[in-house]
Structures are given as C-alpha cells and as structure tokens.
Amino acid sequence: MNMAKEKIVMVDLVRQYEKLEDEINSTVIRCLKESAFINGPEVKEFEKSLANYLDVDHVIACANGTDALQIALMALDLKPGAEILVPAFTYVATAEVIALLGLTPVLVDVNIDDFNIDTESLTRYITKKTKAIVPVHLFGQSANMEKLMLIAKENNLFIIEDNAQAIGSDYTFSNCTKKKSGTIGHIGCTSFFPSKNLGCFGDGGALMTNDDALAAKIRMIANHGQKKKYYHSIIGVNSRLDTLQAAILSIKLRHLDEYIRARNDAAELYDSLLKDISDVEIPKRLLYSTHVFHQYTLKIKKGKRDLLQKVLQEQDIPSMIYYPVPLYKQQAFSKYFGGAALPNTETLCTEVLSLPMHTELKKEAITHISEIIKSNI
Numbered sequence: 001m002n003m004a005k006e007k008i009v010m011v012d013l014v015r016q017y018e019k020l021e022d023e024i025n026s027t028v029i030r031c032l033k034e035s036a037f038i039n040g041p042e043v044k045e046f047e048k049s050l051a052n053y054l055d056v057d058h059v060i061a062c063a064n065g066t067d068a069l070q071i072a073l074m075a076l077d078l079k080p081g082a083e084i085l086v087p088a089f090t091y092v093a094t095a096e097v098i099a100l101l102g103l104t105p106v107l108v109d110v111n112i113d114d115f116n117i118d119t120e121s122l123t124r125y126i127t128k129k130t131k132a133i134v135p136v137h138l139f140g141q142s143a144n145m146e147k148l149m150l151i152a153k154e155n156n157l158f159i160i161e162d163n164a165q166a167i168g169s170d171y172t173f174s175n176c177t178k179k180k181s182g183t184i185g186h187i188g189c190t191s192f193f194p195s196k197n198l199g200c201f202g203d204g205g206a207l208m209t210n211d212d213a214l215a216a217k218i219r220m221i222a223n224h225g226q227k228k229k230y231y232h233s234i235i236g237v238n239s240r241l242d243t244l245q246a247a248i249l250s251i252k253l254r255h256l257d258e259y260i261r262a263r264n265d266a267a268e269l270y271d272s273l274l275k276d277i278s279d280v281e282i283p284k285r286l287l288y289s290t291h292v293f294h295q296y297t298l299k300i301k302k303g304k305r306d307l308l309q310k311v312l313q314e315q316d317i318p319s320m321i322y323y324p325v326p327l328y329k330q331q332a333f334s335k336y337f338g339g340a341a342l343p344n345t346e347t348l349c350t351e352v353l354s355l356p357m358h359t360e361l362k363k364e365a366i367t368h369i370s371e372i373i374k375s376n377i
C-alpha cells in the first residue's frame, strides 16, 4: 500500500490493540467466564502492579480520571469556599470538580514555554483561604514539582497532581533523586481513558499516594464511604474500575515503557524536521522531567495557526487545539474570572497545535506531515 495514502489519525488504538490481540482476547474471555465483573481479583492485581511500576505505596483504582480528582479533593476535608489554585490552561475536569464540591477554583497562569503552572506568579494568589494546588502535568511533562512542594510546605497546602497526561514520566530533583510523576504530591490522580498513554477499553482512573491515612480515606470515599459493607461513616461516591478494564490495563502496563519510547521516537523525528522552520516552535524539554508525549504540541506564531490547521485538514491530516479557550472564558467558569486575563494562557490558546501522536505512528507519516507544515507556513 502507498504509505502517503494511508489515512493518518490522531491516535491509533486499533493497531495498538492488534499487537496484543491474542493476549487481550484470551484474558477478556477468562474474565467473562469468571464473571466477577465488579471488584474481581484483577482489580487488586492491577493496583499492585501499578503501585510497583510507580514505586508508590498505594494505588486506588476508580471509575475515571475526573472521579479521581473529585475523590482526592473530598479526602482533604476542605470547608466550602476553600481556594484551590489550578492552571487556567488545562482540560476542564481539573477545575470542574473543585467547583462541583463548593470549593473555589483560582485560575492561575502557565509558563509560555512548557505549558505547566507558573510557580512564580502563582504565589501572588495564595491567601488565608488557599488550601491546595492542583498542578497538571500537561501533554506529558511534569510541572515544577520541587518548587511546588516547597511552596506547599511553606504555606501549609496540599498538592494534588493531575497526572492524567503524564503517567510514566520521571521527575528528577536537584539532589538527583528520581520519582514518577503522580507520586510526588500528597495525592496523584490519573485517567485510563482510551487515548491516554495507559488507556483501557472504556473509562477508568486511579489515585496514588504514599500517605496510609489518605489511602484508607480515599478507598472509603470511592466505596460509598464505607469500610464495612452497609456501615457508612462518611459521605462517599460509587467509583470503581471494572474487572475487565483492570485485566486489560495489567497487560498494557507491561508495555507502557515501550509505548513511551515509541512516542519519544516520533517526537524526536518531528523535532528534527520542524525545528528550523520560522514561526514554528517545537515542544520544549525540561531538565527535571522526562516527556511521555501524550501530545506533541507546537506553537505556531504570528497568527498563522488556524490557517495552517485548515491546510492540514485539506490534506487529510488531523490536528487538534488543546485548548482553544482559557477556563475563565468558559461560560461555566465566568464567576471564577479573577478580573485580569492571564497573558501566557491567552497566547497559548491562539498558538498551540497538537499533531498526530501515538505508539503506532510511522516515520513516513511524520515526514509527510512535517513537509506539509514546512511548505505551508
């Protein structure tokens, strides 16, 4: 088949599945025959394997990444009106759960070059009411966790990491110790949405923590606030990872490092082909975090982004704008608008363009996409 004619997709879940088809199919059939669809042994097994991979004491699986964030906030026992600092340039879920719980999301700016929460301007927003920060490791690279943990310590704040896009990335502290993203703050949250770097075949999520007391509380909250069946000590929710999804995730977890390598290979090829094009900026790499490239996101300067996206679309090349609108400009969040636009968030919403990025992306496709960008910018 002519490679250039093969359809290019943002994320190729079909090919990724086909490579593991026999193993996944036989596992799914085994689960069906066992029919322990809820809380089957596969759930505990997956929690254990993920805890082992991340080198964290506790992993608590739940129904999706948004639930993980909600449960994490519930576990902190915050009073209504408590202020939670969160980046304005993120997926809505991060701030949505804060508002849903009657807490106040305080939207702060991000760094222009790495898209993550700006730890400098952030300190201006800390008040007596501030209780937590929810950094998002956007697109696959960690926020400045060392700085954030310092700020948290000085101001007695909790840190909940939104690790939905960065599972598997390594963080290096200034004393050279390393930790996996999502295991540095008080609680880490992740999503197993199919297109995430570790995705299942439906919805799924998990929380991570090294704090035994928080872990016990999180487990209770995710299970209707009960430790013993039908005895409810606190108000909880019903948030579970299906047995089938856990079994699939255990298989895919064994391939996560290989998936991360494939994404990095693709990113490096994009980089080499796009780095010298004027008005195109390739993603910046940070010294303290490895990149797992959930997204490969360019900045397209001088107002050329939308036209470039249109040209790509005409050539059957998909691309996405994550995210087109700052959270404070969303109707649902208008009451949380601090009164001043956040300059980096504003700029990024007009410049970012995410290209196809997945584990099955072919060199020929990357070359083809890059050539079209080069000749149309």
Ligand SMILES: *Cc1c(COP(=O)(O)O)cnc(C)c1O
Pocket (backbone or CB within 6 Å): 064, 065, 066, 067, 090, 091, 093, 094, 136, 162, 164, 165, 190, 191, 192, 193, 203, 204, 205
């Ligand atoms: C995907 C995602 C979520 C939510 O995960 P779901 O499993 O879809 O609920 C939260 N935060 C970020 C940054 C995400 O990318």
